Amino acid sequence: MKKISFIVYTFIIYPLFVFSFAQQQYDAKIDELLSKMTLDEKIGQLVQIVGVDKDEENLIREGKVGSILIGIRGAKESNRIQKIAVEETRLGIPLLFANDIIHGYNTIFPIPLAEASSWNPTLVRKACEIAAFEAASAGTHWTYAPMVDIARDPRWGRIMEGAGEDPYLGSVMAAARVKGFQGDDLKDKTKIAACAKHYVAYGGAEGGRDYNTVDISDRTLRSVYLPPFYAAVKSGAASIMSAFNDLNGIPASANYYTLTQILRNEWEWDGVVISDYNSIGELVNHRFAKDKKEAALKSFTAGVDIDMVGDTIDGNVYSPNLKNLVEEGLITEEQINKSVRNVLRMKFKLGLFENPYIDTEYFKKNVPSQKYKDSVALQLARESIVLLKNENNLLPLKKEIKSIAVIGPLADSPNDMLGSWSAAGKPEDAVTVVEGIRNLLGEKIKVNYAKGCGINDSDTSGFEEAVKIVKQSDAVVFVAGESREMIGEAASKTNLNLPGVQEKLIKKIYEVCYAAHSTNQAFSQSAIPLVVVLMNGRPLTINWISENIPAIVEAWYLGNQAGNAVAQVLFGEFNPSGKLPVTFPRSTGQIPIYYYQKSTGRPAVDDEKYTSRYIDSPSTPLYPFGFGLSYTTFNYSDIRVDKPNISANDSLYVFVDVANMGNVDGEEVVQLYVQDEFASVTLPVKELKGFQKIKLKAGEKRTVSFRITSDMLSFLNAELKKVVEPGRFYVMIGGNSADLISTSFEVIQ
Numbered sequence: 101m102k103k104i105s106f107i108v109y110t111f112i113i114y115p116l117f118v119f120s121f122a123q124q125q126y127d128a129k130i131d132e133l134l135s136k137m138t139l140d141e142k143i144g145q146l147v148q149i150v151g152v153d154k155d156e157e158n159l160i161r162e163g164k165v166g167s168i169l170i171g172i173r174g175a176k177e178s179n180r181i182q183k184i185a186v187e188e189t190r191l192g193i194p195l196l197f198a199n200d201i202i203h204g205y206n207t208i209f210p211i212p213l214a215e216a217s218s219w220n221p222t223l224v225r226k227a228c229e230i231a232a233f234e235a236a237s238a239g240t241h242w243t244y245a246p247m248v249d250i251a252r253d254p255r256w257g258r259i260m261e262g263a264g265e266d267p268y269l270g271s272v273m274a275a276a277r278v279k280g281f282q283g284d285d286l287k288d289k290t291k292i293a294a295c296a297k298h299y300v301a302y303g304g305a306e307g308g309r310d311y312n313t314v315d316i317s318d319r320t321l322r323s324v325y326l327p328p329f330y331a332a333v334k335s336g337a338a339s340i341m342s343a344f345n346d347l348n349g350i351p352a353s354a355n356y357y358t359l360t361q362i363l364r365n366e367w368e369w370d371g372v373v374i375s376d377y378n379s380i381g382e383l384v385n386h387r388f389a390k391d392k393k394e395a396a397l398k399s400f401t402a403g404v405d406i407d408m409v410g411d412t413i414d415g416n417v418y419s420p421n422l423k424n425l426v427e428e429g430l431i432t433e434e435q436i437n438k439s440v441r442n443v444l445r446m447k448f449k450l451g452l453f454e455n456p457y458i459d460t461e462y463f464k465k466n467v468p469s470q471k472y473k474d475s476v477a478l479q480l481a482r483e484s485i486v487l488l489k490n491e492n493n494l495l496p497l498k499k500e501i502k503s504i505a506v507i508g509p510l511a512d513s514p515n516d517m518l519g520s521w522s523a524a525g526k527p528e529d530a531v532t533v534v535e536g537i538r539n540l541l542g543e544k545i546k547v548n549y550a551k552g553c554g555i556n557d558s559d560t561s562g563f564e565e566a567v568k569i570v571k572q573s574d575a576v577v578f579v580a581g582e583s584r585e586m587i588g589e590a591a592s593k594t595n596l597n598l599p600g601v602q603e604k605l606i607k608k609i610y611e612v613c614y615a616a617h618s619t620n621q622a623f624s625q626s627a628i629p630l631v632v633v634l635m636n637g638r639p640l641t642i643n644w645i646s647e648n649i650p651a652i653v654e655a656w657y658l659g660n661q662a663g664n665a666v667a668q669v670l671f672g673e674f675n676p677s678g679k680l681p682v683t684f685p686r687s688t689g690q691i692p693i694y695y696y697q698k699s700t701g702r703p704a705v706d707d708e709k710y711t712s713r714y715i716d717s718p719s720t721p722l723y724p725f726g727f728g729l730s731y732t733t734f735n736y737s738d739i740r741v742d743k744p745n746i747s748a749n750d751s752l753y754v755f756v757d758v759a760n761m762g763n764v765d766g767e768e769v770v771q772l773y774v775q776d777e778f779a780s781v782t783l784p785v786k787e788l789k790g791f792q793k794i795k796l797k798a799g800e801k802r803t804v805s806f807r808i809t810s811d812m813l814s815f816l817n818a819e820l821k822k823v824v825e826p827g828r829f830y831v832m833i834g835g836n837s838a839d840l841i842s843t844s845f846e847v848i849q
């Protein structure tokens with residue numbers, strides 16, 4: 101009993117006490133500061149500027165700036181600017197310096213979509229810790245990450261910035277990233293504040309067109325798009341960014357329902373809401389506000405605390421308008437105080453009042469070794485790789501081969517390895533596939549490299565050279581894909597085929613590799629093995645490659661260690677274990693296609709008319725969500741539950757035996773999906789509710805268990821109330837969303 105009281109006190113009561121004491125401490129300090137601030141100074145805290153020139157330095161001196169989108173300037177420069185705020189303003193309130201640290205600061209990790217393919221939140225958290233350290237040491241307090249938008253449309257270029265299509269995987273990754281950036285205490289000098297973005301449903305843009313309209317039901321909003329934000333908030337995210345898009349008729353940056361009712365009233369969150377870049381000013385373009393003044397009124401009263409780009413020609417929304425709005429009685433000073441409180445609280449939490457400057461000595465002394473940073477970057481890059489196809493075990497390539505042709509516009513392009521948003525990352529620190537193979541095999545192998553063609557042009561003059569080196573080599577690796585500029589913000593596409601003449605060249609090389617082997621050509625003795633490695637930030641439509649090329653490796657943009665990771669996978673130093681966080685369509689016409697579909701009244705049967713299918717395409721995707729191969733195979737058997745039925749608020753265990761059937765060790769992501777057989781509203785055919793990444797030695801078999809809680813069985817009923825309804829539930833487990841074994845149990849009243 102004593103022990104329990106000790107535990108309760110130590111782990112629950114004491115932390116709560118310390119927490120509320122800290123909160124109260126902040127409240128008192130904030131009140132004191134507020135009582136001294138003029139209205140102009142208060143509004144200044146709600147204004148963010150981009151970069152700093154001489155005029156803006158004066159604005160800082162006048163107390164008219166609260167934060168800066170600082171860019172890559174380094175500690176010295178941020179300390180210089182901070183000094184203006186701390187020493188030359190009336191109240192000495194420190195500035196917040198923000199940046200987009202999306203997948204690394206100096207050390208560039210895989211893009212977030214790739215990281216999600218690792219299904220390894222622990223490793224993702226470590227990467228964010230390193231990013232936070234590096235960014236903090238260079239003068240950043242605040243990152244505009246994680247991007248937690250669910251994205252089910254690969255035409256949308258920003259799909260690369262998030263964790264893909266699924267709300268559960270998205271929530272796990274959101275929590276890992278927030279924890280990685282922020283740790284448990286923002287006062288820690290090596291941590292930075294996170295910002296979950298873009299609130300909300302930005303990824304649901306019509307037709308995948310960036311910045312476009314989103315019109316979704318409240319059910320979809322709450323079941324699909326909000327959960328990762330909720331996970332971020334529950335992990336302590338210090339801030340949230342309101343999105344550019346219109347959401348059900350009300351722009352997300354002026355949406356009282358999402359910004360105040362849900363975020364503040366339902367979730368009881370007291371962080372900072374910042375607009376996206378001029379998203380308040382753009383209310384005029386939405387034709388939702390007649391001018392910037394009305395835009396300021398609408399965003400502010402809906403719940404946006406800070407106006408990003410608040411004092412530039414483009415933005416210019418809060419800074420010139422909030423004061424007038426107060427004076428005209430359209431908003432109250434108390435409302436302003438509330439937002440200022442949020443901003444000041446964040447500054448207190450970050451410890452900026454005690455330590456406004458970057459302590460460069462501290463960072464120098466405590467810097468993690470390059471070796472450690474490289475090892476995390478390499479491990480995450482390796483785990484992010486998804487093996488899409490490996491016919492007749494063509495991979496791994498034998499280390500004994502004497503020569504290899506490495507071809508393609510992405511085979512030796514360090515800049516592209518960094519992907520979109522690369523902060524202070526440098527191309528010269530990024531390893532390409534050509535370099536990676538040399539690093540791995542050195543003199544033992546002759547690497548014949550030819551670019552062959554550009555990423556996105558029609559020039560075929562390099563084909564000849566490529567074909568020539570293929571003929572001189574024992575194996576061929578073609579590195580194909582998109583350039584880093586073809587993904588990310590404002591990079592929506594209608595055509596997801598490989599750009600330019602890349603596929604044409606792949607076809608030519610395929611003919612050379614397998615010439616004169618009409619039957620079972622790919623595996624004839626005299627054929628030259630051909631592997632396609634893809635580098636891209638979105639699913640591409642690769643039907644021909646998928647049908648014809650025997651081995652395909654999805655490498656995304658893997659950051660600094662890209663080439664080393666790819667080489668290690670190609671030659672079997674590392675057994676791939678990544679799984680797709682997003683469905684690969686066969687064609688753009690299939691989009692949106694995702695595993696979390698409804699049954700419909702006429703479930704698709706491909707050769708049956710009057711079912712929910714296409715007449716010119718199979719209804720299945722090219723590669724399903726959760727899919728990814730290994731150099732071994734895993735067998736799932738004997739799925740069972742520990743109880744045949746439970747009551748609605750009870751839980752049960754499901755067990756499954758997973759066996760490594762091959763002769764190499766491997767890792768498998770064991771995925772758990774649930775289906776509620778019949779419900780009072782229509783629900784998806786299956787929903788991911790858990791996963792475990794396990795290592796199995798060659799031949800090893802293990803029982804994996806999951807606890808099924810009532811939360812996992814719940815859904816929003818017609819009144820949007822979270823309920824668990826009695827009836828049968830199917831539990832499905834397997835290595836991808838389309839290949840599962842199942843059992844069931846009943847929830848009884």
Ligand code: BGC
Nearest residue numbers: 169200244297298376377589
């Ligand atoms: C993007 C945000 C980003 C901001 C600041 C905007 O265009 O949508 O994601 O954080 O710019 O760079």
